[in-house]
Amino acid sequence: MNAQAYFKVEGLHKNFGGLTAVNELTFAVEKGAIHGLIGPNGAGKTTIFNVISGFYKPSAGKVLYEGESIGGLQPHQVAAKGLVRTFQETTLFQEFTTFENALMGRYLHTEASMVSALFGTQRKSERANEEKTMEVLEFLGLAERKDELALNLPHGLQRALGIAVALTAEPNLLLLDEPFAGMNPEETRHMMDLIRKVRESGITILLVEHDMQAVMGLCERITVVNFGRLLTEGTPDEIKRNKDVIEAYLGTDLNAA
Numbered sequence: 001m002n003a004q005a006y007f008k009v010e011g012l013h014k015n016f017g018g019l020t021a022v023n024e025l026t027f028a029v030e031k032g033a034i035h036g037l038i039g040p041n042g043a044g045k046t047t048i049f050n051v052i053s054g055f056y057k058p059s060a061g062k063v064l065y066e067g068e069s070i071g072g073l074q075p076h077q078v079a080a081k082g083l084v085r086t087f088q089e090t091t092l093f094q095e096f097t098t099f100e101n102a103l104m105g106r107y108l109h110t111e112a113s114m115v116s117a118l119f120g121t122q123r124k125s126e127r128a129n130e131e132k133t134m135e136v137l138e139f140l141g142l143a144e145r146k147d148e149l150a151l152n153l154p155h156g157l158q159r160a161l162g163i164a165v166a167l168t169a170e171p172n173l174l175l176l177d178e179p180f181a182g183m184n185p186e187e188t189r190h191m192m193d194l195i196r197k198v199r200e201s202g203i204t205i206l207l208v209e210h211d212m213q214a215v216m217g218l219c220e221r222i223t224v225v226n227f228g229r230l231l232t233e234g235t236p237d238e239i240k241r242n243k244d245v246i247e248a249y250l251g252t253d254l255n256a257a
């Protein structure tokens with residue numbers, strides 16, 4: 001890896017009381033990559049995302065984006081720099097439409113309140129926000145569903161809408177937390193296409209995911225964590241053959257991927 005990585009965490013620690021969820025973790029992501037971050041349940045993946053995106057402060061260590069230290073910034077400050085995350089659980093406003101949910105992404109990652117998002121009190125930029133929102137919905141194939149309530153969308157499209165909420169914030173680096181969770185094979189294939197398309201649009205992706213087929217199919221490099229520590233890193237083929245990884249995933253058939 002080059003001296004100044006596009007994105008890097010260095011010696012990162014996160015403790016919760018006596019529990020060390022992230023331990024001396026260092027890894028880097030190249031610009032333009034789809035980079036996988038995998039590990040068994042409880043390995044610390046979501047905590048890593050929470051620290052990177054500013055939801056938690058690191059206990060120690062650095063988060064570096066284009067050489068700049070961003071560890072400990074507030075979530076809206078991190079988002080303003082172009083790092084935007086999605087959530088492991090669906091966090092849509094179920095009673096709002098597809099369009100309203102996606103539009104919210106324009107505000108959720110800023111200091112502006114949801115009230116101003118919904119009632120358009122920020123009139124100045126309202127039009128631009130709506131245009132950007134429609135552009136994202138078209139990009140993700142959700143435009144035809146724009147007036148449907150989120151709760152009426154099938155699971156796969158709800159997850160795609162979760163990505164739309166992030167994309168309307170115009171990220172450079174998108175952090176996806178288990179976007180394939182609960183998907184059937186067809187939904188999985190569709191989501192893989194969407195993620196490739198997002199990357200082709202110039203957005204770097206850090207992907208946390210349990211679906212090995214998706215991870216192996218999408219990522220050029222994969223970082224494996226276990227008990228909050230770096231286990232190994234490599235290409236999908238290297239990871240599939242690594243005996244420490246196989247042991248950490250005991251019972252999971254990595255070769256099915």
Ligand SMILES: Nc1ncnc2c1ncn2[C@@H]1O[C@H](COP(=O)(O)OP(=O)(O)O)[C@@H](O)[C@H]1O
Binds near residue numbers: 039
């Ligand atoms: N807010 C928190 N408070 C206390 N412990 C937490 C908190 N968030 C996560 N943990 C613990 O940190 C560890 C890593 O969790 P998590 O990051 O959710 O793992 P993963 O996403 O890899 O499944 C787990 O032991 C979890 O219980």
Ligand SMILES: [Mg+2]
Binds near residue numbers: 045046047088
């Ligand atoms: Mg998690």
